[in-house]
Amino acid sequence: MTAPRTFDGLPAAVGWTPMVRLRRSVEGAGCEAFAKLEFLNPMGSVKDRIARFMVERAFERGELRPGGTILESSSGNTAMGLAMMAIEHGLRCVMVVRRQTSQEKLDCLRAMGVELVLVDGDLPPEDPESYNQKARRLAEEHPDWWFPDQHNNRENSEAHYRTTGPEIWEQMEGRIDALVAGIGTGGTICGTGRYLKERDPSIRVIAVDPEGSVFFDWYHQHRLVEPRRYLIEGLGDEEIIGCPEFELIDDMLRVTDREAFLATRELARTEGILAGGSSGAALWGVRRVARTLRAQGIERPRIVTLFPDSGSRYLSTIFSDRWMADHGLL
Ligand SMILES: Cc1ncc(COP(=O)(O)O)c(C=O)c1O
Structure with missing residues (x-):
């Protein structure tokens, strides 16, 4: 397939983002890791x-x-x-x-x-x-306003089932051991995960949830805990919402703000990928999943993740030493 030379309007340019093999950021992790650079969509994110x-x-x-x-x-x-x-x-x-x-x-x-x-x-x-x-x-x-309600509307997942999933499958030529992605509304991980599992049921789908969000305890123990404030933007929630299909997820990990943000900064310095905090959370998840899969006997697992948005949206926060220090994260 050849890329179109021109696009009829900006929305036509959404999707078909590059898949990049990670190198220094996963050195020693014993895996092959690939990240889909969703911040290269026209408005700068997977959304x-x-x-x-x-x-x-x-x-x-x-x-x-x-x-x-x-x-x-x-x-x-x-x-x-x-x-x-x-x-x-x-x-x-x-x-x-x-x-x-x-x-x-x-x-x-x-x-x-x-x-x-x-x-x-x-x-x-x-x-x-x-x-x-x-x-x-x-x-x-305002009943005349249109409210897509991304947190509870499964059309959110369907967008990823129809675009993100097939793109990843084609870019990876079907050779994938695991998909690791942050969970916010759940649209990305569930839509993409459903597509990939339909093509190859052995692909593991692993979500990363921030500490303070309610998803982790709900997923593992069906327990609704009090939410606590956290700083990662775009991931987790304060209540259980309708979009995620938890049954599609094989495991869920919990990441702290500090782990996610230090990985985000490392990603910029080691790979030259200036991405947002949820991308750092994803990188942290990839390394954890690599360890788990190797312990399960997969020698050099092929792990795919997504980097949802750009670090340019967090220059005053994650990439500011002062802000990081003020929040006790350095
Ligand atoms: C920066 C960022 N990362 C990750 C996500 C999570 O994606 P999803 O809502 O599809 O679970 C979002 C969603 O808002 C986001 O803004």
């Missing part, structure tokens, strides 16, 4: 995929028309993808975003004409003004 897919579906069903309004809650990246789709189709874009989101992301969203509804990320999920409740409430108050 361009679901934005394009879900908006196109909504148009096909007649739920969206030019002049309509999109409403969503996002850690920033889905909002950027939806902003691209809103501009393409002449829509208004209202996004519920945590006030604590990195300044770079908030500035990008404003630059794209997004109307931000900022909420306090420290409010508990049951608070009507919290991140988890606010978009739901706005959707009820």
Whole structure:
């Protein structure tokens, strides 16, 4: 297959991101590791995929028309993808975003004409003004707005089942022992994981969840724990949501902010890959999974991961020595 020479509009350029073999960052790990550079999507993240897919579906069903309004809650990246789709189709874009989101992301969203509804990320999920409740409430108050609800809508996973999964399968020529990915809404890991397992049921699907999120205890013990604040953006949640299909996941690991951010910084210095905090979490997961698979007798496992967004969105946080020190992470 040859790459198209031109794209008819930005949304057409979503997907077919490069798959890069990791070298120095996995030296000594005894695995072959490959990362799909999702930050090379047009708006800079993996979330361009679901934005394009879900908006196109909504148009096909007649739920969206030019002049309509999109409403969503996002850690920033889905909002950027939806902003691209809103501009393409002449829509208004209202996004519920945590006030604590990195300044770079908030500035990008404003630059794209997004109307931000900022909420306090420290409010508990049951608070009507919290991140988890606010978009739901706005959707009820404005029934004419289109609310994709990425956290509970399995069309999110379907976008990855139809694009990310087949791309990985083709790029890896079907030779994969494990998929390791962070879990936020769960769309990436479940959609991609489902596709890969359908092609080869022996492929293991391993999720990485931040310490403080509720997924890890739910997955392992079906126990709902109190969420705690953490700093990794885009991963984990404060409540169990409807999008993830936990039964598709073979194991779930728990990463700390410190582990994820130190790996993120290392990735920049050793591979020249300037990626975000969830990419560091993924790299940390790849090394852990390499150890486990080798202990299970797979001599040199081939592990695939995704790097969801760019480090340029975290220059004032993860890549700032002062910010890292202020948070006790250096
Ligand atoms: C930076 C980043 N990494 C990872 C993810 C997780 O992807 P998913 O929501 O598909 O689980 C997200 C989702 O918002 C994200 O913004």
